[in-house]
Amino acid sequence: MPKREYHDHLKVPAPAADTGSAGSVSTAVSLDAVVWHRYLHFRTRNLGARQAISVLRHVLLPKMTDRSVPTNTRAPKAGGDRLRITYKFDASTSTGQRKGNRSRNAMSLPRENILPMNGYDIIGDIHGCANKLEGLLQRLKYEEKNGVYRYSGPDGERQAIFVGDLIDRGSQQIRTLKLVRAMVEAGTAQMVMGNHEFNAISYATPNPEIGGEYMRPHTDKNDGQHKEFTDQIPSNSALYAQTIEWFKTLPLWLQFDGIRIVHACWSDGAIDEVKKWILPGMPMSTDFVIKANQKGSPEHKAIEVLLKGPEISLSAHEQPGFMDKDKIIRNDARIRWWNAEAETLRELAEIPKGVTTLDGTPYPELPDQKCVEETVYDYDGKEPVFYGHYWRSWAPDEGQDWTATTVCVDFSAVKGGPLVAYQWDRGAKVSPEHYVEYPETQLAETQ
Numbered sequence: 001m002p003k004r005e006y007h008d009h010l011k012v013p014a015p016a017a018d019t020g021s022a023g024s025v026s027t028a029v030s031l032d033a034v035v036w037h038r039y040l041h042f043r044t045r046n047l048g049a050r051q052a053i054s055v056l057r058h059v060l061l062p063k064m065t066d067r068s069v070p071t072n073t074r075a076p077k078a079g080g081d082r083l084r085i086t087y088k089f090d091a092s093t094s095t096g097q098r099k100g101n102r103s104r105n106a107m108s109l110p111r112e113n114i115l116p117m118n119g120y121d122i123i124g125d126i127h128g129c130a131n132k133l134e135g136l137l138q139r140l141k142y143e144e145k146n147g148v149y150r151y152s153g154p155d156g157e158r159q160a161i162f163v164g165d166l167i168d169r170g171s172q173q174i175r176t177l178k179l180v181r182a183m184v185e186a187g188t189a190q191m192v193m194g195n196h197e198f199n200a201i202s203y204a205t206p207n208p209e210i211g212g213e214y215m216r217p218h219t220d221k222n223d224g225q226h227k228e229f230t231d232q233i234p235s236n237s238a239l240y241a242q243t244i245e246w247f248k249t250l251p252l253w254l255q256f257d258g259i260r261i262v263h264a265c266w267s268d269g270a271i272d273e274v275k276k277w278i279l280p281g282m283p284m285s286t287d288f289v290i291k292a293n294q295k296g297s298p299e300h301k302a303i304e305v306l307l308k309g310p311e312i313s314l315s316a317h318e319q320p321g322f323m324d325k326d327k328i329i330r331n332d333a334r335i336r337w338w339n340a341e342a343e344t345l346r347e348l349a350e351i352p353k354g355v356t357t358l359d360g361t362p363y364p365e366l367p368d369q370k371c372v373e374e375t376v377y378d379y380d381g382k383e384p385v386f387y388g389h390y391w392r393s394w395a396p397d398e399g400q401d402w403t404a405t406t407v408c409v410d411f412s413a414v415k416g417g418p419l420v421a422y423q424w425d426r427g428a429k430v431s432p433e434h435y436v437e438y439p440e441t442q443l444a445e446t447q
């Protein structure tokens with residue numbers, strides 16, 4: 001493996017140290033998207049603003065003198081990709097006089113922080129299937145080094161992106177968490193929150209209005225869904241508390257380099273609602289957790305759409321409910337938001353194959369009536385959006401699992417399906433050859 005070169009120069013305006021007198025200078029740094037996300041990643045470690053800035057300085061501006069101190073005391077704002085940092089100098093430490101400072105206009109940055117990625121490997125819902133995760137990472141040419149998987153193949157710099165739902169159901173909860181968290185913290189991966197991580201946060205958040213209750217009530221049903229996690233990571237353990245705090249730092253969506261990632265559904269309306277509450281890079285607050293668990297609140301609706309996907313009411317369209325596999329009666333159907341052209345009830349509503357009406361007869365075809373409100377979820381963005389959540393069956397179907405601008409990567413790994421990734425190369429069009437599954441599908445014998 002070729003030795004990596006970790007230093008390079010990025011042309012950013014260095015604080016001009018002019019006079020040799022004491023003073024301060026402020027500089028606006030244009031951050032590459034990767035650096036920006038790297039920076040946000042540091043912010044998500046629950047650092048205070050000062051600590052974060054000092055980390056930032058360490059990462060971005062390692063050639064600054066020790067005594068040129070960033071003076072921001074507030075967190076820099078995520079206004080696009082620009083960041084304003086003010087440096088304070090005294091006469092003896094102005095950068096221009098510093099011996100060995102080769103360039104006033106270039107600062108040395110760690111290369112892995114500034115190089116744009118050649119591509120991203122977007123990985124589906126894991127649900128505690130650590131063996132499949134390791135198998136998939138190895139197929140994608142990630143190698144473990146010092147406890148962290150990192151892309152080590154021939155294709156330049158790549159990063160993994162997890163679409164959420166690391167936990168619940170599977171038998172390897174801790175291994176999965178440790179593996180993914182190590183990658184996210186080392187910057188070899190990013191991750192968005194899934195509904196299972198959000199549920200875990202809510203399950204651990206006391207209800208301020210009812211003593212002894214939690215925002216996600218500890219009912220038999222909710223206990224059951226969360227059982228593998230709480231069995232393997234007892235709620236009184238330090239790991240439990242640390243894990244819940246880490247979940248709060250996960251973003252609800254990601255957008256950079258021409259791609260978008262969300263657990264269940266990209267919705268500009270839902271994103272705008274969440275932006276009122278959560279600043280980029282800041283952890284989810286308890287206030288938001290409480291709001292987002294109040295049925296009917298805009299925050300609840302936004303979280304439902306982003307993490308579980310939008311639904312359409314069958315009864316509101318005078319259609320019968322259906323009985324799902326678990327004999328639960330459903331009056332709402334999932335919306336096929338990935339179908340940009342969907343307009344009618346039949347096109348919009350996803351009725352699972354083989355379900356019946358309440359009296360046991362096969363569910364009839366839905367009418368062709370036009371819907372208006374629900375088409376708001378039709379994805380019409382130009383950037384491809386990658387998502388998980390939908391428990392699809394391998395192999396991917398065109399129009400359903402992938403379109404020109406939507407890519408589902410959840411193929412039910414914990415229910416016997418493969419764990420799936422989509423290898424996105426910068427600028428490439430969506431195409432099913434970019435799907436990679438583990439275990440690998442046996443190809444049919446050809447004649």
Ligand SMILES: [Mn+2]
Nearest residue numbers: 165194195389
């Ligand atoms: Mn999910």
